[in-house]
Amino acid sequence: MRGITKTFPGVKALSGVDLTVRPGEIHAICGENGAGKSTLMKVLSGVYPHGSYDGEILFEGEPAAFKDIRDGERHGVVIIHQELALVPYLSIAENIFLGNEQTRRGFIDWNDTLRRAKALLQRVGLRENPQTPVSDIGVGKQQLVEIAKALSKEVKLLILDEPTAALNDEDSAKLLDLIVELREQGISSIVISHKLNEIRQITDTVTILRDGRTIESLTVRQTPAHEPELSEDRIIRGMVGRDLDHRFPARTPYEGADAGELALAVEGWTVRHPVDHQRTVVDDVSLTVRRGEIVGIAGLMGAGRTELAMSVFGRSYGQYVAGTVAVNGRPVVTKTVPAAVEAGIAYVTEDRKRYGLNLIDNINRNVSLASLPGMRRRGGLGGFVDEHHERQVSERYRASMNIKTPTVFEQVGRLSGGNQQKVVLSKWIHADPEVLILDEPTRGIDVGAKYEIYTVIDRLAAQGKAVLFISSELPELLGMCDRIYTMAEGRLTGEVTRAEATQEVLMRHMTQTRSTGSKS
Template sequence: MSSVLEMRSITKTFPGVRALSGVDLTVRPGEVHAVCGENGAGKSTLMKVLSGVHPHGSYEGEILFEGEPCAFRDVRASERRGIVIIHQELALVPQLSIAENIFLGNEIASRGIVRRNETVRRAAALMRQVGLRENPQTRVADIGVGKQQLVEIAKALAKKVRLLILDEPTAALNDEDSAKLLDLISELRSQGIACILISHKLGEIRRVADTVTVLRDGRTVETLPVRPSPKAPAALPEDRIIRGMVGRDLDHRFPERTRYTGADAGRPALEIRDWTVRHPVDRRRKVVDGVSLTVRRGEIVGIAGLMGAGRTELAMSVFGRSYGIHDGGTVRIGGEEADTRTVPAAIARGLAYVTEDRKTYGLNLIDTVSRNVSLASLPKLARAGVVDEHRERRVAEHFRTSLRIRTPTVLEQVGRLSGGNQQKVVLGRWIHTDPEVLILDEPTRGIDVGAKYEIYTVVDRLAAQGKAVLMISSELPELLGMCDRIYTMAAGRLTGEVAREDASQEVLMRYMTEDGSRGAR
C-alpha cells in the first residue's frame, strides 16, 4: 500500500467564505506528515473534514483511507477506522482519573458496568507505552499540561489508532515537555503509526517530520520532503517553508524599529515597585516576590522565564489584581501612584492587558467581531447608557482595515476566525482604550510567521507613538528581535535585566534558570 490516506480535491464552503478549494493530501504508512500554513489557510478545517467533525455531504471531494472510500458522518465513525484527532484544546475531564480519561467514551464494561480493575490495568500498560509514569488513578487536574498531552495520546492508542492527527501539540508546553512529545511521535512512527502534525513551529517540523504539505488561502501550494533522502544531513530550510506559507521571502522576521521622538521619550510610563503576590489557595506561597521594574515611554520591554516563573501572575495581578492575593507593592503610571485594584480602575489609569489565553479570557467566541472590539471601551461608544451600534461598527471596521483582520464582515462570529485574526481582534479592543501601557502576554502563541510579523508591526507602531509595551514571551528569539530591554524571572523573582545589545539566548537562559534568590542586577 503506497498511502494510508488520500484526500482528493477537498472543497469546503462556509457562508460567504470558501475555506478549502481543491485540497489534496497524501500520507504514507508510518510517516510523520506536517501540514503548515498561515492562520486561516485551512489546516484545521481540513482535519475536521478528515475526522468527521464536518460530516460527509458538507464538503466536496473524496477521502480514501487504506485504499477504501470513506464517508464519515461523525467523529466516532472516523475513530472506528483508526483515525484519531488530538485538538489543541485537550478533551479531558479534569476531575476524572487518568485511567477514566483514557477510556472515556470507550469504556471497558460488562453488561453496562465498568470493569475498574481491568481499566486501571490496561491504562497502566498504555501509559508505559507513552512514557507516562503516574498512578493511573491520579486525577488529570493534578498533572501538568505536558503529561495531559501524553494522556491524550494514550487515549488514542486505546482506540487502536492507525492515523494520529496532532493539532499544535506543543503550543502550551515548555521546551523539555515539547522535546519528550516529539520523541514520542518518532517512536509512534517506528511502530507503523502514521501522524499528521499541524504546527507553526518550523523547528519542530524540521526535527520530526518526513514530509510537509503547505496550504495557503485554502489551497495546496506544495508538498516537500523535509529531508531529500534518509541519509541527507540537512533538513529543509525554514526559509523555504516560509516562502511557501506566505507566498514570498520573509527576509526579516521582525520590523525595523521606529523610535519615539516625543518630548517625554524615555520618561517612565510604568513603574512597579516591590510587588508581591501570594497564591490564591496556598497563601504561604509567594508567586510574585518583591518584583520591581520600569517601562519607559516608546519602549518595548520583555519578560523572559520558564513555566512557573511568575510572569503571567505578575501581569494579571497588576492588571486589576486579577490573580492571587496582593501582599504589597505599588504601581506608578506616568510618575503618579495608580489605583489598579480593579480591572475598570486599571483601564481608567491607562493600563491594557492582552491575555495569553485569548479563547478563555480574551474573547467572547459566540459574539461578533464588532462587539468584541468594543467591550473594553463601551462608555466611549454609549449615549445615555446605550451603546451606539453604528459607532461601534465604524470602530470595528477601522480596526478590521488597519490591523488587516481577515473576516467577511465585522458582524462575523469571532469564534469562526483563525487564531491570528482572533488575536488582532483582542489587540484592536485594547488599542481602542488608548492605553499608556500595554501588557502583552504571549501575543503570538499559536500564530503563524506571517501573522506574527503583522502583530509585531502593530506593536512597533504603538511604541513609535509613545506607548510603553511590556511583552511576556516564551520564545526567546521573539524577545531578542522586539525588545529594547529584557527582564528575566525565576521562582517569582527578577533574576536579571539585559540590554538589547547584550542579550542572547544563552545569557537569558542562564538568568532564567537561576533560583531567584539574588534578585535582578
C-alpha cells in the first residue's frame, strides 16, 4: 500500500500511509484508537472501494483495484471484523459457506457442504458438528468459524481486527496458535491488536500508525544476537509519541470531611440465572466501597462479576433471590434501572455498543441520555429539552474528556472504541452518581486512551465518588485499585489490599472452587 489517503466529511482518516507485508508473514498494526488502523484495512479489503481513496495497492505484484469486499475475497484478501459477521440462527456449515454456497445444478449440495465444512473445522482445530447453530457455541469458537470461512475462500492474506478482544486467555492462546499455523502454511496475516504481549509473541513485523500516518515499521525479533527483542515500551513510544514511564496515574486521595465513609454496601446478594432458575450465578456476595475509594473485582470468565454488577444496577440481569443494597448508609431498593439511577448508582457496561450507547445518534444526545430531567427548559413547558444547555454540557465533556471529533453532532457509531468509551463515561459522570460501577472500562482500547480513562477514574475518586472497577486485566486492577475482591463460581473468594496484592495472590483466589473452599 503506497500513499493511501482516505477522507471523510470533516476528517482526514488516513494521510499518505505506506504498508508492506511479505509472503508468509504475520504483520501487526498498532496505534491509538482513531489512528486509522481499521480504516486502512477496510481500504485494503475492498470495504472502501477503489476510487474512494487516493494512493495505490499492489497485491502479489499486480495493481489491486477492488470494487467491493467480494472482489477482494476473490483475489484472496479476507477481513474478519472485530464485530463477528455470523448469523446466530444458521448452522456452522451454513455460515462458513454463506454467500459462497456449494451447489449442484442450481441447488445446494448439503452433503458436499457438510463434508467440506467438517474438513475446514478440522483444519482450524474446532471439534464441533457442522450442523450446530452458531448461537450454541462461544465467542472463541465463533472466531474459529470465521477463520474457517476465510479458508473456504482460499485466503492468501487474512486480516484480523482485534481478534482476541472478547476472548478469555485460553481461547486467545488457541487463536494465536492457529494464526502461527497458518503462517507455516504460507498464509500471510495482518493483525490489529492493542494487546502488546500478544503482538510480541506471534508477529514478525509491527507497523505503527499515529493520527492517520505511518510512523515506522519495526522487526519484532532482531536477527543479530546482540540486539534485543522489541519491547512493549518501544511500541508504546511509537504509538503515543512519548514515553509512558507510568502506565497508571498517581492516586490522588480524597480529603473531604466524609472520607472513608461507606458509599456502597451490598449484603448477602444472591441471584439466579434468568433462564435456568436452579442455577445460582451470584451466591451470597457482600462487599463495600467507601467514598473516594476504587475497589476492584477480579475473576475468570464466568465468575459472576458482570452478573453481580447488572443485578445490583436495577436488577437488569437474572432472578433476584435475596440481598440488600445501601448507598451512603441508607437502604435503597433498586428494582429497576431508573430506581438505581435515582439512588445514585451508575453502571458503565462492558458492552458499550449494545447497552451503553445509541450508535445511530450523535454525541450531544448520548451524553444527556442519563440525565434528561436536568436538561429541561426552565420556565414554560417542562417536557422539552433545553437544547442550548444540552450542547453546552456535551461541548464541556468533549473538551474535558478529550473526545477526538470535530463536532458533538458526530454520529457515535463512527467514533473509535476509545472515544465511544469516553462518551459513555461522560453520560454517567454528568448524571452525578454517588457510586460508579465500571465493567471492563478499557476493553478494546489502546494504551494512550487507557491512560486518559484511568486519569478520569482517579479524578472521580479524588472528588469523593465511590468506584467499583471490574477488569479481566490484573495489572490494571493492581495499578488502579485500593482494594480488590476476587470471585469464582459466583462467590467472593478473597479480599486483598493494595499492599498485599500481586498477580499470583489474585490468581490463587480466582481459581478457588467450591471443592477447595474459600480460604487460602
